[in-house]
Amino acid sequence: GQTDAVSLGFYPVYSNLVTGMVAGTSATTVFVTGTQFTDGAPNFKLEILDSATLAVQSTVAVPQIVNSMSFTPDATKVWMGSDGGLMSLDPTSNVVSVFAGTVSGIPGVTTVTGRLLTISPDSKTLIVSDTTNNYVFIVDAAGGTAQVFSVKGVRSAKFSPDSYKAYLSGDGGVYEYVVSLHTVNATSSPSTASVSYLPEGPAAFVSGNSISAYATCNDKQLGSWSTAAGPLVSVLASGNTHVIGVSGNSWTDLTVTLDGNSCPSTLSASTQTASYTGCAPVSLRSLPDGSQ
Secondary structure, three states, X not given: OOOOOOOOOOOOOOOOOOOOOOOOXXXXXXXXOOOEOOOOOEOOEEEEEXXXXXXXXXXXXXXXXXXXXXXXXXXXXEEEEEOOOOEEEEOOOOEEEEOOOEEEOOOOOOOOOEEEEEEOOOOOEEEEEEOOOOEEEEEXXXXXXXXXXXXXXXXXXXXXXXXXXXXXXXOOEEEEEOOOEEEEEOOOOOOOOOXXXXXXXXXXXXXXXXXXXXXXXXXXXXXXXXXXXOOEEEEEEOOEEEEEEEXXXXXXXXXXXXXXXXXXXXXXXXXXXXXXXXXXXXXXOOOOOOOO
């Protein structure tokens, strides 16, 4: 008999978020690196510290000067960005490897260079941005391959909670990546812009001269608030979803309400601000329960 081929589209489906606390063990080590020592000499090493005393337990040599570093969410690998190539470290053996996978997309580009911006929640995909050469690399860590795109000044990126999609922001505006990269909004994002998904997944927020919200399912802009912000973090606290941003000497708290659909068409948010003095935060993190 004859079989007809049917093309099916697959889209993320989101429902109510379920949270819980589980017992665990504390990490005993901290990994630290930097571009140079206090005397100005280049730093080609990674220090492993005791998390309780901060005493140096050991050092690991790295072939390039590290400019960014992050553990995979499954805690099986440390990835490090550099101007000379992407590197990884096995925390059980302290063995450093240089990513040598195939890079496709731009002829002549064979090395993943730049800062590591984000790792997908399933630990399989990385986004690396080279703002010097205006490249963005999407690295398939499991498959050992990478795609490179010519995109100007991307400095922030974040994957959706299900690892299906990523939003990126930069000089050319807001971009979306699923299997390829395309523009969502061509409005330039400042260097301090940040991307944060809601914990439930159906919407993402991008900061800059204002804060904008986009539906994950179709990239529709759900709202915009004329509040400048740099770093963003989203939390689920006391039964409400919040997006917290900071800029200059002001905190902004958006209490977000969606319309209840898995592909939302509307979103509302009430805004509160608070002044503070002190340092200028460059990133925000929250406790898993959103309490702090």
